[in-house]
Amino acid sequence: MSDLFESAGMSEGAPRPLADRLRPQKLTEVVGQDHLVGPEGTLTRMLQAKRLSSIIFWGPPGVGKTTIARLLAQETDLEFEAISAIFSGVKDLRAAFDRAEGRRKVGKGTLLFVDEIHRFNKAQQDGFLPFVESGVVTLVGATTENPSFEINGALLSRCQVLVLKRLEDSALMELVRRAEALEGRSLPVAEEAVAPILAMADGDGRYLLNIVEQIYSLAGPKAVLSLPQVTSGLQKRAPAYDKTGDGHYNLISALHKSVRGSDPDAALYWFARMVDGGEDPLYLARRLVRMASEDIGLADPTALMVASEAARAYERMGSPEGELALAHAVIHLATAPKSNAAYVAWKAALSSARETGSLIPPKHILNAPTKMMKDQGYGDGYAYDHDTAEGVSGQNYFPDGMARQVFYQPKGQGREKSIAERLAWIAKIREQKG
Template identity: 60%
Template sequence: MGDLFDQDPSGGQSDRAAEPDGTGTAPRPLADRLRPRALSEVIGQQQVLGPDAPLGVMLASNSLSSLVLWGPPGVGKTTIARLLADETDLHFVQISAIFTGVADLKKVFEAARQRRRIGQGTLLFVDEIHRFNKAQQDGFLPHMEDGTVLLVGATTENPSFELNAALLSRAQVLVLERLGGEDLEALLTRAEAELNRELPLTEAARATLKDMADGDGRALLNLVEQVAAWTVKDPLDPEALSTRLMRRAAKYDKSGEEHYNLISALHKSVRGSDPDAALYWYARMLTGGEDPRFLARRLTRMAVEDIGMADPQAQTVCLDAWNAYERLGSPEGELALAQAVIYVALAPKSNAGYVAYKGAMRLAKQTGSAMPPKHILNAPTSMMKDQGYGTGYAYDHDAEDGFSGQNYFPDDVPRPDLYQPVERGFERDLKKRLEYFEKLRVKRNGG
């Protein structure tokens, strides 16, 4: 395996990929041939590169600082770091956290110190920076603070979870986005110009090719190289293209941020009563390999938290769907869960029970060990009867309307209004019942 660094730590520039010379050398990959030579050639990412965006402002004011570039694969993190070094006349050094150890880092920092003595700054690009542990990340701090290196880290993971606070306090996080349809079309057009021919695809198949890339520019160019190598008589339609090419697997980390992002999207779509969006996010998680049991559990939680007593049947529907999945397995059981998704999305919504529960928990913590009123305590012994346990208790079934209106809270705890049902679904009826019993309570207590 070659060096870990794009440039020799001693300061020598690394060689670029060789051009084809007719001696059997493999041609440079299309992605390398199309690598931008200036920041103005970068496709997309104007939210960080535009004249009023963070990098545009930094470069215009000659105030480039350490950065963390956070974004999915194939959106230009490495390219932007290289071009930043070119724009600022900094010596570019690239390492990968996957292959670099402490000894390698010491060499990098020592070489950077030597360059600094002769007036040459160093831009240190660390790919997969989240792979370094917290102690290794701390090792960068003194070299960032004294100006030995200007650090540019790249990560596909959320920096707030994966990078320590000390490092984040010394580096600005810039978010790079997956390439949109217009960006991918611009890249595809640039690739065809480089190849000096159009791809043998119908317009619909061209759109399918971009969909296959899933926002990853590098993946798109790799697909373009495959298509360009084919000899076909007529332009391919989407079905023919899909037969020849494998669709790129969607990015999904079942234990990482993507997992939490998508379950949040599903939950909020259900809460927002949008069954189409809810089904989409449900399908996205399934195609990413999510455990349907996790989805069944979360759907049941949604029924309890966001629907509650507005439709008590929602919880039963979710539990039945969960049970159907356990009995049927995949794929039949996943359809049962999909139907539960539709049901909970369209059910009337109320979080009144959830709010009431949280209020009761707060009140319980505030009131500590306050005793129940004595009239609702059992008195199994004569001593307890002498203490007044059970004295004055009214048996509700014997009371008029089956309601005594007695107080059941501790004597020194004012009666709260914890459960406040909404005017939706079954809770409309429950609200009427609450109001009915409150009127009786006031009447029974002489109000």
Template identity: 65%
Template sequence: MTSLFDSAGLSDAAPQPLAERLRPATLSEVIGQDHLLAEDAPIGRMLAQNRLSSMILWGPPGVGKTTIARLLAGRAGLEFVALSAVFSGVADLRKVFEAAKSRREAGQGTLLFVDEIHRFNKAQQDGFLPFVEAGVVTLVGATTENPSFELNAALLSRSQVFVLNRLDATALEGLLARAERVLGRALPMTGDARAQLVDFADGDGRYLLTLADEVFAQTGELDGAALSKLLQKRAPVYDKSGEQHYNLISALHKSMRGSDVDAALYWFARMLEGGEDPRYLARRIVRFASEDIGAADPVALMISAEAARTYERLGSPEGELALAHAVVHCATAPKSNAVYTAWKAARALAKTTGSVAPPKHILNAPTKMMKSLGYGEGYQYDHDAEDGFSGQDFWPDTMERVTLYAPKASGREAAIADRVAHWARLRAEKSRG
């Protein structure tokens, strides 16, 4: 099988990047993906049965998607053909499929590996279908994006989706140990610096080996400070319009709802470090204060709205502290979604009741004719009533009373619950009397 190194026209004597030198030669050498590749795992069982179906490999960068596809082709005896959706178009696909047809007629199958397959539009993805269905190619697509968002249903129905894990510290340390065995010498660094190097990679094995290449080229032992000067930590994986965006905002929202202030601050910081617009986060915090705290702590909405205004005045980074203040207040505040639940129920009820009129005693009566029709007749001014409560019924005459707002015994809403219950008793007594 032709390697990427050979295809570039380079000799074996030419210097190779460490990541290429350590590229696994067998599936058993792939680190961190045993849940897919072990003998009793999905892909392992598939190979044991001498079959290979089309699949989508979904995972973060640098976890072995390309390597796995290449090794699968070797195990299955298929010609490996690689395309990048970033650099390929319809013409390139047509050539690949024509060559695969000819290869099949000669008794040779083709594994078509499409990197960044989510970059193809839906029409281009549809173009794969007849060739996958006819067995002209076995498709292995690689993507860093959620396939359920980025790939069309027809293509997904003809492929299995396998999720590759982000490489943890143990897997990354295994890569460094392998590099040291291949090069026959230890990385020139202290133990603390070694742990820092693993942290710099942020789960990306390819990036780790790129960093290790730099370290091997150094003379003298590196400590943590020297390593920080030499190398740069990998930027956190974050796509402001992709699944990471929705996953992290969900984590922030649910951490505040669960009153886990430390987790809430962490996810808030993760989104900022990933490049999220602080104004978006400000809007979400205000929404949370209204939706999940509500009347249990009305101050939360004021603090959140003021934090958003403070950010507009100060910008980054100073204004981000005000948003963090709001995150802490929201996470530590008593929670109640009673107002949110009541509002949804009220809207649903309003949609089903049409144009039913209010009772006449609370209708406006600015003209004599309206008064003669009974508009406003019998209305009792609550401020003049005992305890400031008239007990009148304000529901339409044709409707039964519905309880929409059910305050919870949380924070300030507990006192509201007591008042609402008191007024309900008084209203019932006045209606009987």
């Protein structure tokens, strides 16, 4: 470990953060990732078979990606070399590969750990390929972003993607117990403060241990902090939410599907998560308008009006007042009867329009403002619907030679039930009048 302290400009005896002092020394000490390092875990089986492939670790911050990579090198007797894509460039990569090739010549392998690997551009990621393929390095990359979107397909195909989970409360409590053992006394907080501390960590073990270290420092040798003292003395962790990344798409998907599934409580939860994470409320307003047409349509025509008016209300009032109008719309949409008939009809009509090209309307429904157009038959035979007994003429409005299409098929939910009945009645009139 001395080389790590020297590279950081520190002596080995220098004070170390609690999270570093509690860093696991073997894979079995890693908490919350039993699916990887437990008795039947993926990495356990890989090590038992003595076949460690290149890996991409995908997971949120503070769940053990770096620690597991370091321990894998230890378990396989590989030299551990770490670089960060935030601070490294092509020159650093070249130097790392040169060192790995030098070790290989004397029979020593290298595990190259690349933190935030998704931050390397395509050309830089392509640069890993020959060294991974030839076995010069065993690559272990770490990313908080979806590898499917952020890692080049060529590199991804040569790596096994392993997902690390957000730490549950049981795993976080195990970290607290280890800290207590190291400090030689219980966490100096009132019992009712423990759960809020775990919630504050939000599944991030490193962040939790930083909180615990602060608590020991605030309490001193004998004091016990109350819940108000804990909450006032510690800064709340910002939600783990990337407005342009995977978190954004995951949460908007959850909101949309909760609305579609008629669950107002879940919909409000995901809406609140996005607002609290700093999402632009106008983006959410636009998505609500889309949901009103895509998933509700004419089953409840007021849904589109409510969503549109909520968007306008937010534009007028801004945050935080306008957020209530959007929450109002979320509840309305989630509780409304559902139909995607308008959405399906629009897609079908658009597809048909593209297939049929430039077919012109039938002449009987074209206006004839000039004598020449009248002589050409424009408007001949047009039946004015209001003059018929039923108020419906039943005439053909599709291009001549094009078979009649049925795009809109109401589902029978909400107002669409009466719409379906009316369309069936009109179809009979059309059939009778030929």
